[in-house]
Amino acid sequence: MGCTSCATGANGQPKGCRNNGTCGSDGCNKLTVFDWLSNMSLPGDQKPFNGVEVRFKNGRKHFYQNSENLSLSIGDVVATEASPGHDIGIVTLTGELVRVQMKKKSESTDVEALPKIYRKATQKDIDIWQKCREKELSVQKQSREIAMALGLKMKISDVEYQGDGSKAIFYYTAEERVDFRQLIKDFARTFSTRIEMKQVGFRQEAARLGGVGSCGRELCCSTWLTDFRSVNTSAARYQQLSLNPLKLAGQCGKLKCCLNYELDTYMEALEEFPKTDIKLKTEKGTASCQKIDIFKRLMWFAYDKDGMNWHQLYVDKVNEIIAINKKGKTVASIEEYIEDVIESDSKLFNNVVGQDSLTRFDQPKRRRNKRRSKNRNRSRSRNTKKNG
Template identity: 55%
Template sequence: MQDKTLEQTGEVSPVSLDSCSNLNTYNWLQDIPDTARSFDIVEVKFKNTRKGFYRNVHQLRLKKGDIVAVEASPGHDIGIVSLVGELVALQMKKYRVDPEDENMKKIYRRAKEADLQKWKEAIRLEHSTMIKARKIAADLNLDMKIGDVEYQGDKTKAIFYYIADERVDFRELIKVLAEEFRIRIEMRQIGVRQEAGRIGGIGPCGRELCCSTWIANFVSVTTGAARQQELSLNPQKLAGQCGKLKCCLNYELECYLDATRDFPDGSIVLETEEGPLYHQKTDVFSRMMWYSTEKESAGRQVCLSVDRVNEIIAMNRKGIPVKKIIEEVVNIGVAPGQTGNDLHNDDPERFSKNRKKKGGSRKRGKNRPNRKEKRNS
């Protein structure tokens, strides 16, 4: 899609400039005059999730969306200005980058027509280079997957992003790639979540993947987050497109932890005069807990409030007998007045083969003239 835009219009795809991406930063100081020149460091974004901070040594009047040529090692790279002014200082503080670093790379100039032409040619080479690199890695029997390739703006260097479960000796691979493509090779390992963020996609919620839009730092997600929220431990529903647990499982976890702070442990058995009660499920929002008289079955259940459960646990610890609390036992199964199917209100004989059909008989020979008789008439 990006290549097609470059070939047809000769311009940079607007997707790289204005899409919902975690590279985008809203500049809420843009309407204040002279804020762009108050800080001499500019934030520049490149392909997918790569960003960098560069010193504006020539005091160029830059704004968001400008294409610039920046210092690289070796040569130069082409990037798009994503943020200028005082907000860059906040971004550097967020990523713990020292603004006084003397080794910080600098901006050379605004990109010229020749720079843009070479940059577009480099972008067109990335997909074919990735396919060839995958074949070369397979021929060398390397247990790794090359997920993406990013060319430097001057076509002198390329970064190969790969995924591997174990340590991989790719020294021979680098030699073969350098001979094949005649460029400097840099291998950079990423995880499956970073790969999903670089590729992008649509999640089961119908929105763009969080890892490709706004998540910058990945936090580990465990099945405990799903248990805390009383979610079904179905791997197919809990896993994202990367194959790992969905990052969104952590979004409401703190709210659930705060709401269940005074909830008793579900492993505690309630002792009553009618016998023990075993925990089955918890409704966090209504603060109700369901207990059953049978440990392995949910045939007879009683619903208690969290406060009542805490009261019973306190009485058990003090040895105070708990009187009858199961006033209304819920039978799990077919409710009274219901049949075994969802259509119990309809006629139960509606599927009977012997049932007489309405609208008269449609059998051949009845109420239907013979074809020969019809022709003769």
């Protein structure tokens, strides 16, 4: 829900959260970098790095060269080189940290190959830029109507005008390949500008639009997440989650990115566990694994002839039985290896916030009922005296 994906008002302030770029989640300027080298002088005769990082709409960032040696600082509005014309963006980083960012994004640090920054934006440039931003919402509605009239199976999620208004970029999502040659002709005829179509994934669309996830917090992709790693259903299996697409899917319709956050910890814990398809050989018969508990390091086994009765074993005991079976021996029974699980009496949850009980409405308050009954008895006694 960052302000970068919200429309702007007539004075250039964001309409969405109305915090004017100072929201607590830092969504207005996603992935900002604090320039901790700004107050430090360079050693020796080293020249400062001439690259600049500039941010555009929807958190899009590019690198440019400061060929004119302008005195730029974070937050300056600049006119950058574009094809055709120029674009308007906001400086997000200058100095030596730009080189670090370029290496982090696997881009060449050759400044001469980067596009140029023409100048600091004048008031005329800013006025044209704001007029273009104001009409993006109406253009998006018209473009959707044109796409629906042509019967194209696509969704136009956003429109971005170039700073000088000479080009409009239409972001769309589609499950299949779309032939939009006629669509571009209709767009150029209707909006009288150069048209560029860019297909984005469903996760990128959710990152631009923003929202609140099932955890109650803003989406990770719209606040701090930079890369979208592939998420497989195996991540849910390792964490013993039910394969319910309604619970595992995010607002983008794909598997939630947070399924990968604790996957490494689960993988390390599962290294001590044997495979679930292994069988324990005993004199009473073979036993198969029915269930595991990763946190408590427990496994439940049941004999093939008596599948209703489960026996609880620690992982160490299971590995001990497997080691004996590998030597060609069998144990008497798995009951001999059962240990009592001692559960601590400590509370798993403490009410540190001062919240009320969830069952506070289940039982009525008795004091109020007593007062009501007393008032009723008094009124009845008064009525009997009057009638008598």
